[in-house]
Amino acid sequence: MPIPDHIIEFWEQRYRDENTPWDRGEPSPALRHWLATGALRVGRILVPGCGRGYEVVELAQRGFEVVGIDTAPAAVASLERHLAETRVTAEVICADLLEWEPEREFDAIYEQTCLCAMAPPVWREYSRLLGEWLRPGGLLFVLFMQTGQPGGPPYHCDITAMRELFGTAHWQWDATPPVPVPHGSGIRELGYVLRRRQP
Template identity: 50%
Template sequence: MTGPDRPFWQRLFEQNITPWDRGSASPQLLAWLESGTLSPCRILVPGCGNGYEVLALAAAGFEVTALDYAPAAVERVAAQLRAADLRGSVLQADVREWTPDDGLFDAIYEQTCLCALHPDDWMSYAARLHAWLRPGGRLFALFMQTLKDGAAQGLIQGPPYHCDIHAMRALFPASRWDWPAPPFAHVPHPLGIFEIGILLQPKPAA
């Protein structure tokens, strides 16, 4: 397998080495919720990490399913949901292989999963995102902008991996996805980098 494996992520969560962690739900998610752009529905959160967004969505009345590669992350988020008396399903799964067994989703919140996967896995993951959405479903995506010096020499450095907007246009092509017109939301990150927030919708099958 190319890129970080399950023991890598398990070790980080066991040792609380999560420098990408904001410590709270993303301000872009909160903006989508407050504006009504994202309203209660059946939603998937792949790569949920410490689960701030999972709790925020559950508290707002969403039917949430969350996935993570690391058992330590899954256990932490499940415990937080129980402690807050909130409902949600948290599953330990590899997003490159997982298939839902109880139907498709109205929405997917993609924040930290794509940038955590090695770029060799991006095409298969993007295909799964498309397949997990019901007709009319929507993808709420935050694309991490973390260009590193080694890119000029062709090095692939991460995680997090840089999600260049041109690469995202190729990964989620306009032939399959409706793209809004730029400029896109610019979401600052405590690491001094930023994310681009975009709402994408699969086009109806021809």
């Protein structure tokens, strides 16, 4: 089920208006944490809903084979400029993730608040695709948005609901405590590492 045109236009307009309060202007502390601890190791990695893609640039600089995807042309153009300035290479795609098929599987996926940007009725399909795109044993690094509020975006990602969505039949949740990532606005993300089980 593709996302409707007005949703694509919604995100594009947010970037054109510079109305992007989620945008830190630098890589997330969660990414830095997982790189520093060695949880995230060099390999082929997907960054879905990458936005302006500071994480894409950081990963490319560290030697990862990175694919960044976003539906907003303005975000993608900004990322392409940043990559050119820093003289590193990544594959940048402007597409709807729900309509996209990768050529090859990934060793890891870094999911930073794209899930919470999508309406809950498509979460099951999106979580299935994330599992399909990862190789068996591959890792999903995921930031679940905690707004505690109804409605969105961003939509609240209740952790009990996430444990059901990313169920143990297909995913193994790392036992380490989640990585808390605060936002200035008072909401926060919780970062988890999930391993895709062998089919």
